[in-house]
Amino acid sequence: MAEATLTSGDFTESTEPFRLFAAWLEDATRSEPNDPNGVALATVDEDGMPNVRMVLLKGFDEHGFVFYTNFESAKGREILASRKAAMCFHWKSLRRQVRVRGPVEIVGDAEADAYYAARPRGSRIGAWASKQSRALESRFALEKAAAEYTAKFALGEIPRPHHWSGFRIVPMSIEFWHDRPFRLHDRLVFTRNDSDGWDKARLYP
Ligand SMILES: Cc1cc2nc3c(=O)[nH]c(=O)nc-3n(C[C@H](O)[C@H](O)[C@H](O)COP(=O)(O)O)c2cc1C
Numbered sequence: 001m002a003e004a005t006l007t008s009g010d011f012t013e014s015t016e017p018f019r020l021f022a023a024w025l026e027d028a029t030r031s032e033p034n035d036p037n038g039v040a041l042a043t044v045d046e047d048g049m050p051n052v053r054m055v056l057l058k059g060f061d062e063h064g065f066v067f068y069t070n071f072e073s074a075k076g077r078e079i080l081a082s083r084k085a086a087m088c089f090h091w092k093s094l095r096r097q098v099r100v101r102g103p104v105e106i107v108g109d110a111e112a113d114a115y116y117a118a119r120p121r122g123s124r125i126g127a128w129a130s131k132q133s134r135a136l137e138s139r140f141a142l143e144k145a146a147a148e149y150t151a152k153f154a155l156g157e158i159p160r161p162h163h164w165s166g167f168r169i170v171p172m173s174i175e176f177w178h179d180r181p182f183r184l185h186d187r188l189v190f191t192r193n194d195s196d197g198w199d200k201a202r203l204y205p
Helices: 017-030 074-082 109-118 121-129 140-153
Strands: 040-046 052-054 059-061 064-072 084-091 096-106 164-169 173-178 187-194 198-202
Touching: 017 059, 017 096, 017 173, 040 064, 040 074, 052 064, 052 074, 064 074, 064 096, 064 109, 064 187, 084 164, 109 164, 109 198, 121 140
Parallel strands: none
Antiparallel strands: 040 052, 040 084, 059 064, 064 164, 084 096, 096 164, 096 173, 173 187, 187 198
16 A cells, blocks of 8 residues: 555655655655654764664754754753764655764754744643653652643743754765665665765665
8 A cells, every 4th residue: 555655766866865855754644654754863872872762853954854852851961962863764664764864953943933833732831841851750740740831821822941942963864775675675875975965875785
C-alpha cells in the first residue's frame, strides 16, 4: 500500500537534498500511522557520552531542521554546551531513513513566539508546568503545577517561557537511505561544500 505513495523516479538522481527531503516527508505523511515528523535526536553530554530521544520536526527549509524543547532539559543543556546535534528519521512503512548532522542555532524569538502561539492552550501551559528532565516527586506535583499555571494565565495571552524555544540543525550532511533487496540498499549523502553548495556521493550500504 505504501508503494502507491512513493516518490516517483530514482531518488539517487537528486541534485540537492531539501526537495528530496520534502518529497519523502510528504510520502511519510501518507504512509505512517502517526507522527511522520517524529525523529530521533542525538546529542552528547559534556563527557562526550551520546544521548538520544525522539522529538517532532516542526519546520525545515534550506536553513535547517527545527524542533522545539525546554532549554533546561538534558537535550537543551547538551546542545547549548556543544552546539552540535544529529537527527535520524525512520519511516518504517516506506523502508526509508534520513540522517542529518550539523551545528545548531537557536531559533529567533519571533519565529519561536509564532510557533508557541500556534500550539494548543494546554500545550502552552504544559511548557510552563514541566521542568523537563528534572526529578518529579509524583504525578500529582505535575498536575498541580499545570493547574496553578492554568489559573495564573486564566486571562489573556500565555507568554512563551524564557526557557522554551527552538533549535535549528544547520545540516553539514544529509543522508538518504532506501531499502533494496538482499541488503543492497541505496545510500545517497549530500555534504555541504565550501561554496555552500552540496557535494553528492553514493555510499556502500
Ligand atoms: C514521538 C515523540 C515526540 C516527541 N517530541 C518532543 C519534542 O518535540 N520536544 C521535546 O522536548 N520532547 C519531545 N518528546 C519527548 C522526548 O523524547 C524526551 O522524553 C524529552 O524531551 C526529554 O528528553 P531529554 O531529557 O533528553 O531532554 C517526544 C517523544 C516522543 C516519543
